[in-house]
Amino acid sequence: MKQLQKEIRQFTEERGWTGNHDARNLAISISLEASELLEHFQWDAPEEAVALRKNEIAEEAADVFIYLLQFAEAIGIDLEEAARSKMKKNAARFPVNSN
Template sequence: MDKLKKAVNDFRDERDWRQFHNEKDLAISISLEASELLELFQWNTSEETIKNNLNHVEDELADVLIYSIMLASNLELNIEEIILNKLKKNNQKYPVSKSKGTKKKYTDFNIE
């Protein structure tokens, strides 16, 4: 992950773009790029989009990830650590015994 973070930051720094990448604008950019990814699936099945637009899906997903890496870098967050922490929280909200094979939200599990 460090190598990837360095590559993203080097690309940005070589162009002196860090000055434009404040946290608010990076969060907005993540949302915009996620919308572009979503648009590829609009009016298609998942299978159709993957068959006909996989390269575009890769590009838009990469944009979401790049902006996410930049935001984490700006905030000095350890990406691996925050993902693992979130998975721990999700594991508590979605125990296997209650969530396996279902799409129910954790609030519908009636966990006491």
């Protein structure tokens, strides 16, 4: 993931886009791209939406992921560590039923 973040940073720097990539703008961009992802499911059943527009859905998911990686880097979050920590919290909060 660090390598991908480096590639994204380089891509952004080469285009002079770093001035707008603060935490606030990146958080807004995540939300906007997530909305664009959701738009593909607006009027169709999930299976139909994926069958019809899988490539476009993948591109929107990638946009969300890219902005999320940039956001994490901007504020100093290790996403892998944060995800594992959150999963531990979720496991304690929502234990498996052992009926």
